[in-house]
Amino acid sequence: MANDLLTETQTQDYDASSIEVLEGLEPVRKRPGMYIGGTDERALHHMVAEVLDNSMDEAVAGFANRIEVELHEDYSVTIRDNGRGIPVDPHPKFPDKSALEVILCTLHAGGKFSGKAYQTSGGLHGVGASVVNALSDLMVVQVARNKEVFEQRFSRGIPQGPVEKVGTAPNRRGTTVTFHADEQIFGKHRFKPARLFNSIRSKAYLFSGVEIRWKTAIDDGETPTEATFHFPGGLSDYLKETMNGSSTYADQPFAGTVEFQGRFGVPGKVEWAINWTPSRDGFIQSYCNTVPTPEGGTHVAGFWSAVLKGIKAYGELVNNKKATSITRDDLITGGCALVSCFISEPEFVGQTKDRLATVEAQRLVENAVRDHFDNWLAADTKSAGAILDFLVLRAEERLRRRQEKETQRKTATKRLRLPGKLVDCSATNRAGTELFIVEGDSAGGSAKMARNRKTQALLPLRGKILNVLGAASSKLGSNAEINDLTQALGVGLGTKFNVDDLRYDKIIIMTDADVDGAHIAALLMTFFFTQMRPMIDAGHLYLACPPLFRLTQGAKRVYCIDEIEKNEHLEKGIGGKGKIDVSRFKGLGEMDAKDLKETTMDPASRVLIRVTIDEDEPGETGDLVERLMGKKPEMRFQYIQENAKFVEELDV
Numbered sequence: 096m097a098n099d100l101l102t103e104t105q106t107q108d109y110d111a112s113s114i115e116v117l118e119g120l121e122p123v124r125k126r127p128g129m130y131i132g133g134t135d136e137r138a139l140h141h142m143v144a145e146v147l148d149n150s151m152d153e154a155v156a157g158f159a160n161r162i163e164v165e166l167h168e169d170y171s172v173t174i175r176d177n178g179r180g181i182p183v184d185p186h187p188k189f190p191d192k193s194a195l196e197v198i199l200c201t202l203h204a205g206g207k208f209s210g211k212a213y214q215t216s217g218g219l220h221g222v223g224a225s226v227v228n229a230l231s232d233l234m235v236v237q238v239a240r241n242k243e244v245f246e247q248r249f250s251r252g253i254p255q256g257p258v259e260k261v262g263t264a265p266n267r268r269g270t271t272v273t274f275h276a277d278e279q280i281f282g283k284h285r286f287k288p289a290r291l292f293n294s295i296r297s298k299a300y301l302f303s304g305v306e307i308r309w310k311t312a313i314d315d316g317e318t319p320t321e322a323t324f325h326f327p328g329g330l331s332d333y334l335k336e337t338m339n340g341s342s343t344y345a346d347q348p349f350a351g352t353v354e355f356q357g358r359f360g361v362p363g364k365v366e367w368a369i370n371w372t373p374s375r376d377g378f379i380q381s382y383c384n385t386v387p388t389p390e391g392g393t394h395v396a397g398f399w400s401a402v403l404k405g406i407k408a409y410g411e412l413v414n415n416k417k418a419t420s421i422t423r424d425d426l427i428t429g430g431c432a433l434v435s436c437f438i439s440e441p442e443f444v445g446q447t448k449d450r451l452a453t454v455e456a457q458r459l460v461e462n463a464v465r466d467h468f469d470n471w472l473a474a475d476t477k478s479a480g481a482i483l484d485f486l487v488l489r490a491e492e493r494l495r496r497r498q499e500k501e502t503q504r505k506t507a508t509k510r511l512r513l514p515g516k517l518v519d520c521s522a523t524n525r526a527g528t529e530l531f532i533v534e535g536d537s538a539g540g541s542a543k544m545a546r547n548r549k550t551q552a553l554l555p556l557r558g559k560i561l562n563v564l565g566a567a568s569s570k571l572g573s574n575a576e577i578n579d580l581t582q583a584l585g586v587g588l589g590t591k592f593n594v595d596d597l598r599y600d601k602i603i604i605m606t607d608a609d610v611d612g613a614h615i616a617a618l619l620m621t622f623f624f625t626q627m628r629p630m631i632d633a634g635h636l637y638l639a640c641p642p643l644f645r646l647t648q649g650a651k652r653v654y655c656i657d658e659i660e661k662n663e664h665l666e667k668g669i670g671g672k673g674k675i676d677v678s679r680f681k682g683l684g685e686m687d688a689k690d691l692k693e694t695t696m697d698p699a700s701r702v703l704i705r706v707t708i709d710e711d712e713p714g715e716t717g718d719l720v721e722r723l724m725g726k727k728p729e730m731r732f733q734y735i736q737e738n739a740k741f742v743e744e745l746d747v
């Protein structure tokens with residue numbers, strides 16, 4: 096339909112001339128996000144990573160053993176290696192251009208596609224260096240090769256002249272790249288010395304065959320302005336440093352290096368270190384060909400799979416049946432791990448290489464780690480036992496949590512902190528459960544004993560609540576008694592109230608059959624009416640009807656809910672022998688458990704009044720308790736009616 100509305104000119108405007116072909120590095124400047132994942136601080140730092148990765152590739156391939164990174168005063172960065180140097184001779188396909196220029200000014204130009212010049216490189220797309228070039232307002236590349244030094248300068252991806260010989264270097268070779276990130280792209284973002292320092296240091300841990308020197312002219316007051324990184328201890332040392340003195344279940348991490356015959360017959364390797372700690376959350380940092388893979392991938396999957404199988408096999412060996420319930424999630428809580436693999440022609444997700452996708456990596460890593468883990472566990476039974484116990488505990492905790500969750504789903508209640516004074520019932524299902532809201536002291540003895548533990552819960556409320564129940568709703572949320580009440584109910588206050596969250600079927604107000612009790616009952620009803628009205632509409636709110644009098648005649652007992660009933664009984668007699676003894680209950684606490692159960696709490700014999708709202712009563716000003724009681728419950732519930740004057744004082 097919309098098509099019919101297009102005018103002819105609009106259609107004519109969209110012809111072949113509107114299809115643009117972006118040339119050279121233009122697409123990078125147009126859509127930086129596609130190439131470095133954005134234009135924010137993270138993306139900016141990724142610029143350094145791309146250049147550094149190229150030098151690391153040169154080192155891992157065995158051609159360089161020293162890399163220098165320097166952050167200058169003007170926030171430009173220099174990265175120098177002593178590798179082979181980017182080729183500067185004319186490119187066979189473009190005879191008028193040097194290979195250097197082709198590499199830096201063309202997407203998908205590189206020496207890492209075929210595995211001839213590099214075997215297990217982090218670079219693979221032939222994009223990195225050219226992207227950094229495109230997004231820098233100045234880039235200077237110097238190459239020392241064959242005792243000569245060549246240089247070419249670029250701005251925003253455009254050569255500022257041809258590659259030129261600028262000197263001789265009898266004892267030096269390698270590549271030096273200096274670039275200044277373009278503010279047109281990155282705006283106000285600046286390099287952070289600490290961030291660079293950390294990523295450079297981790298590179299050195301990942302490849303012990305390289306020494307990395309760091310220098311910064313920008314001093315953030317914390318990061319060393321100069322440092323040299325060389326870590327022959329590799330990941331095991333890195334892990335100890337990262338865990339920073341946390342106590343661990345094994346004295347030494349489970350760590351190792353295994354070389355394997357990888358893809359396409361190219362040798363590869365995996366290095367790892369892991370330990371478990373009770374004192375912090377677990378983490379896993381993973382790398383492929385020294386490129387960080389923050390989202391993990393196949394190598395990480397292989398690693399966890401090996402560790403999981405290993406620990407379960409060990410559990411079986413030592414006859415710990417609970418080990419079968421351990422899952423990968425349990426390994427990760429409290430498990431601090433580093434995994435670094437080197438494989439040929441890795442496939443990453445995205446140019447920023449956040450996740451490894453190479454399928455074979457899973458099997459290669461799993462196989463490499465598995466054997467070692469079995470041996471390690473068997474050799475250090477003290478650590479193995481401690482780790483196994485820890486993981487079993489994690490598994491049990493997880494299962495318990497899941498069970499709680501399922502229960503909650505079943506009962507349609509939320510996981511909430513419950514108030515300490517709530518005497519909860521044991522039923523996990525909401526159906527048939529009841530919460531008795533009782534006046535402070537009466538809650539104790541008899542009500543506790545009279546209740547059915549499975550279905551009946553008690554929440555004592557203290558007198559203080561009187562002062563706030565009638566207050567403005569904004570004050571209610573900060574009152575401890577009100578919070579206890581809403582938490583016990585499992586619901587939110589006011590507009591956040593959701594009747595589905597109720598933790599109980601019936602909410603029963605059970606107050607003393609005296610003036611104070613009536614007052615509290617009236618206040619509570621008012622509170623529910625103004626704050627949680629759907630609970631009343633859905634028929635969840637009730638009033639308990641404790642008797643006011645007990646008539647005893649010999650072995651005969653009769654309870655009377657009010658004066659009228661008492662007088663009727665006194666006239667008729669209750670069928671016992673001797674004098675009728677009349678006692679008036681001053682409070683619930685005066686009744687013994689048997690009395691209370693029979694008359695007020697036991698569903699089989701008690702009287703309950705459901706609170707309803709009489710919609711016929713016009714306006715909000717009508718007697719609130721009358722409205723709340725509806726027409727029907729007959730005001731038989733006299734004590735409320737008698738004390739309704741309290742309600743009129745309320746500011747609703």
Ligand SMILES: Nc1ncnc2c1ncn2[C@@H]1O[C@H](COP(=O)(O)OP(=O)(O)OP(=O)(O)O)[C@@H](O)[C@H]1O
Nearest residue numbers: 149181205206207218219220221222223224225270
């Ligand atoms: N420091 C260096 N030493 C030697 N050769 C280099 C260096 N930096 C870049 N090169 C060469 O330039 C090529 C292109 O580098 P570029 O970073 O653009 O792509 P890449 O590393 O192949 O792949 P990726 O896009 O994944 O980084 C590399 O393949 C390599 O042949």
Ligand SMILES: [Mg+2]
Nearest residue numbers: 149218223224
């Ligand atoms: Mg690269």
Ligand SMILES: [Mg+2]
Nearest residue numbers: 198221222225
């Ligand atoms: Mg390139």
